[in-house]
Amino acid sequence: MLKQRVAFLGAGNMAEAMISGIVESGKLAPEQIIVTNRSNQERLNDMKVKYGIEAIKKDELNFEQIDVFILAMKPKDIDTVMEDLKDRLRPEQVLISVLAGISTAYMEEKLNDGQQVIRVMPNTSSMLRESATAISPGHHVSMDQVVFTKELMNCIGEAYIIEESQMDIFTGIAGSGPAYFYNLMEHIEQAGVEGGMDREMARKIGAQTILGAATMMLEREETPTQLRKNVTSPNGTTAAGLDALDEHGGGEAIAEAVKGAASRSKEMREELEKVFAEQK
Numbered sequence: 001m002l003k004q005r006v007a008f009l010g011a012g013n014m015a016e017a018m019i020s021g022i023v024e025s026g027k028l029a030p031e032q033i034i035v036t037n038r039s040n041q042e043r044l045n046d047m048k049v050k051y052g053i054e055a056i057k058k059d060e061l062n063f064e065q066i067d068v069f070i071l072a073m074k075p076k077d078i079d080t081v082m083e084d085l086k087d088r089l090r091p092e093q094v095l096i097s098v099l100a101g102i103s104t105a106y107m108e109e110k111l112n113d114g115q116q117v118i119r120v121m122p123n124t125s126s127m128l129r130e131s132a133t134a135i136s137p138g139h140h141v142s143m144d145q146v147v148f149t150k151e152l153m154n155c156i157g158e159a160y161i162i163e164e165s166q167m168d169i170f171t172g173i174a175g176s177g178p179a180y181f182y183n184l185m186e187h188i189e190q191a192g193v194e195g196g197m198d199r200e201m202a203r204k205i206g207a208q209t210i211l212g213a214a215t216m217m218l219e220r221e222e223t224p225t226q227l228r229k230n231v232t233s234p235n236g237t238t239a240a241g242l243d244a245l246d247e248h249g250g251g252e253a254i255a256e257a258v259k260g261a262a263s264r265s266k267e268m269r270e271e272l273e274k275v276f277a278e279q280k
């Protein structure tokens with residue numbers, strides 16, 4: 001069991017996915033988790049009932065009782081939240097941010113000197129403890145806090161400590177990644193329906209196929225290229241499928257999706273830093 005008391009600032013999709021995974025892991029008791037938002041009381045009530053955690057408006061939060069704050073609001077709200085936190089945080093309290101595109105350096109500049117800030121990038125599969133999550137500690141973080149954060153992120157799946165310079169591309173692959181596969185499934189499902197199959201059935205077999213392929217890639221030694229070749233008989237059905245995929249830009253389209261998301265992550269940071277530099 002972990003001993004820390006954790007408060008989520010933001011009660012949206014990502015906060016819920018993480019809370020669900022953490023509660024399910026049993027590493028934190030529901031009483032150690034607090035979730036806050038600005039105003040949506042109905043949302044707070046739902047989360048309280050569903051996970052047995054404390055769910056309150058942000059202004060009701062008692063800072064004295066919290067060890068770790070997890071920032072889970074939208075990146076556009078960062079400055080308001082930093083102002084709000086700056087003089088209320090104690091040096092031993094840690095901020096873990098899930099915000100896309102916001103660097104630890106940016107948050108450190110906005111807070112008092114020496115504040116411990118860690119950036120993470122989970123995805124919504126945290127809900128089922130299947131996230132691939134990146135962790136990049138800021139400049140003032142103690143080794144104990146890095147170890148704690150890794151343990152906490154392991155509650156929601158696999159966690160990797162990476163250089164912060166790789167956070168944009170990590171976001172492009174894993175943070176945004178689930179959406180590419182959901183989008184792929186929307187198309188697979190529709191093709192199944194057009195081929196005469198029941199929609200539910202098409203969804204199930206499509207998802208099982210993605211799961212099977214993902215498990216093969218995680219558990220077998222072969223590269224994706226070898227695994228693809230193993231499926232592809234000369235002049236067979238897969239070759240025809242892959243030709244059609246290529247003709248419509250399939251593989252390239254996915255690479256562009258990853259690059260597009262990564263470049264938006266970089267752009268979000270640059271936009272914010274520009275505004276900050278102008279304010280100075």
Ligand SMILES: NC(=O)C1=CN([C@@H]2O[C@H](COP(=O)(O)OP(=O)(O)OC[C@H]3O[C@@H](n4cnc5c(N)ncnc54)[C@H](O)[C@@H]3O)[C@@H](O)[C@H]2O)C=CC1
Binds near residue numbers: 040100
């Ligand atoms: N949705 C996803 O797949 C992922 C999202 N993220 C990051 O997670 C963050 C949240 O994303 P979502 O959950 O999708 O957004 P969302 O819009 O569902 O949730 C945002 C929440 O923040 C609350 N909020 C706003 N200002 C607040 C404040 N000052 N104090 C407390 N709560 C406040 C809102 O009331 C809302 O509950 C974003 O920064 C995003 O970049 C990171 C990885 C994956």
Ligand SMILES: O=C(O)[C@@H]1CCC=N1
Binds near residue numbers: 171175
């Ligand atoms: O779309 C977004 O900006 C967030 C960050 C990664 C996934 N969702």
